[in-house]
Each structure stands twice: as C-alpha cells, then as structure tokens.
Amino acid sequence: MERRGSGFKTILDVYEAQERYKEELKPVFYTDGYNFFLTLWNLNYEYNKAQNKAQNKAQNKAQNNQITNREHILLLLKENPSLTQVEISEMMNKSRRAIQMWMKELIAEGVIERIGSKKMGSWIVK
Incomplete structure (x- = not known):
C-alpha cells in the first residue's frame, strides 16, 4: 500500500462525475473505530x-x-x-x-x- 486512504479521492471524483449525480447522493464514509463503512447510493434508482x-x-x-x-x-x-x-x-x-x-x-x-x-x-x- 503506497498511501493510506489514497483511493477515496478517486472514488469521490469518479462518483461525482456521473451523469445522474446529485449533492444529496454524495458517498458517506463512517468508522466505528474497528470497522470502516462506505455507502455509495444507487445513482440509477x-x-x-x-x-x-x-x-x-x-x-x-x-x-x-x-x-x-x-x-x-x-x-x-x-x-x-x-x-x-x-x-x-x-x-x-x-x-x-x-x-x-x-x-x-x-x-x-x-x-x-x-x-x-x-x-x-x-x-x-x-
């Protein structure tokens, strides 16, 4: 692993570039100290x-x-x-x-x- 967390910016950039992206559908990152969660909303819903x-x-x-x-x-x-x-x-x-x-x-x-x-x-x- 080159850098910790380096892929998050790429994920956000690609997701925001999608045709049906809206600000309220922005990906949500969450951690409870032991686990890490990423919610990607369905842009096609x-x-x-x-x-x-x-x-x-x-x-x-x-x-x-x-x-x-x-x-x-x-x-x-x-x-x-x-x-x-x-x-x-x-x-x-x-x-x-x-x-x-x-x-x-x-x-x-x-x-x-x-x-x-x-x-x-x-x-x-x-």
Whole structure:
C-alpha cells in the first residue's frame, strides 16, 4: 500500500462525475473505530423508476387501445426521451432491428429528432 486512504479521492471524483449525480447522493464514509463503512447510493434508482413508469404507461395504452408499434415508441419517448433503441426493444419485446426501422421512418417523417450524441443524447417528439 503506497498511501493510506489514497483511493477515496478517486472514488469521490469518479462518483461525482456521473451523469445522474446529485449533492444529496454524495458517498458517506463512517468508522466505528474497528470497522470502516462506505455507502455509495444507487445513482440509477430514480432513472429506473422513471423508465418503469414509462414502460407501464405505454404498455397499458397498447393493451387497451391496440396502438401501433410506432405509436408505442412515441409514447415511450414522450415519457423518457433518453431511452436507447435497445431499451425500447426490450420494453416492447421486439427486435432492435424492428425498432431501428420504425424509428428511421419517424425521423424521415420529422416526427422525432435526436439531440446530442448517441450515448448521452435524447429524443424530441414533435
């Protein structure tokens, strides 16, 4: 061991650099004299909750109204604009290729638009 505690700064820096980091989710360090505890809060908790809400809402509408796959995609994107095609395909139980084709049509028609990068961007439903 080169220096005692040298990894704590690295842990804090990496954790704070995450996209969903908030000050109230700052890691908590605690020691009782014999043991050392580090609490890292789940930064994806609210994100996963929002994603599940969007999925449930869209699925209920799909079951009740028999909406088209394109409309289902639009409902999901309205609820959570940061969804990826892989996530949408998992939510709809469709292949990623099918989702790509429908989204390509929606983009060509000007119904949706991608803002930002592939990794960190989001969708705008017009």
